Amino acid sequence: MTESDAALRRGERGGLAVCVGMALAAWGLARGDAGPPLGVLSGGLLVAISYRGIKGGVDALVGAMSGGRQTRLHAAIGLVKFFTRYAILAAAAYVIMARLRLPPLAVFAGVSSFVVAVAIEAVRGVVSRQR
Numbered sequence: 001m002t003e004s005d006a007a008l009r010r011g012e013r014g015g016l017a018v019c020v021g022m023a024l025a026a027w028g029l030a031r032g033d034a035g036p037p038l039g040v041l042s043g044g045l046l047v048a049i050s051y052r053g054i055k056g057g058v059d060a061l062v063g064a065m066s067g068g069r070q071t072r073l074h075a076a077i078g079l080v081k082f083f084t085r086y087a088i089l090a091a092a093a094y095v096i097m098a099r100l101r102l103p104p105l106a107v108f109a110g111v112s113s114f115v116v117a118v119a120i121e122a123v124r125g126v127v128s129r130q131r
Contacts, residue, residue: 007121008055010121011117011121012051014117014121015044015051015116015118016044016113017117018113018114018116018117018120019040019043019044019047019110019113019114020041020044022040022109022110022113023037023040023044024037026039026040026106026109035102035106036103036106038100038102039096039102039103039104039105039106039109039110040106040107040109040110040113041110042096042100042110043096043107043108043109043110043111043112043113044113044114045110046089046092046107046110046111047111047112047113047114048114049088049089049092050085050089051114052085053082053085053086054082056078056081056085057078057079057081057082059078060075060077060078060079060081060082061075061078061079063075063078064078
């Protein structure tokens with residue numbers, strides 16, 4: 001495992017922790033109403049699908065460019081998966097916003113959970129380098 005892989009794993013775990021923390025805070029602020037915490041968790045699911053799609057697409061392109069084990073066919077399959085995930089993401093966002101009618105602000109908070117986790121990880125990196 002390289003250092004970048006460890007950093008990605010910390011970011012993934014941090015995103016999950018931030019999303020769950022935001023959902024708990026939304027549940028407390030909503031005084032037991034299930035809509036806001038479900039919106040936060042749904043937004044977290046959207047960002048997880050998006051992250052996996054980006055990660056898979058980049059892995060497919062890097063594998064094709066490096067001439068490693070992946071052939072051009074495997075790279076093409078990886079890119080099809082990349083775009084398919086975005087179609088799934090669009091369908092999931094439609095269901096969350098239009099059909100389930102979850103609060104948009106709560107969904108936005110859930111989608112932002114990964115950004116918050118990455119910002120926390122960046123601050124940790126700066127602080128550790130200063131020591």
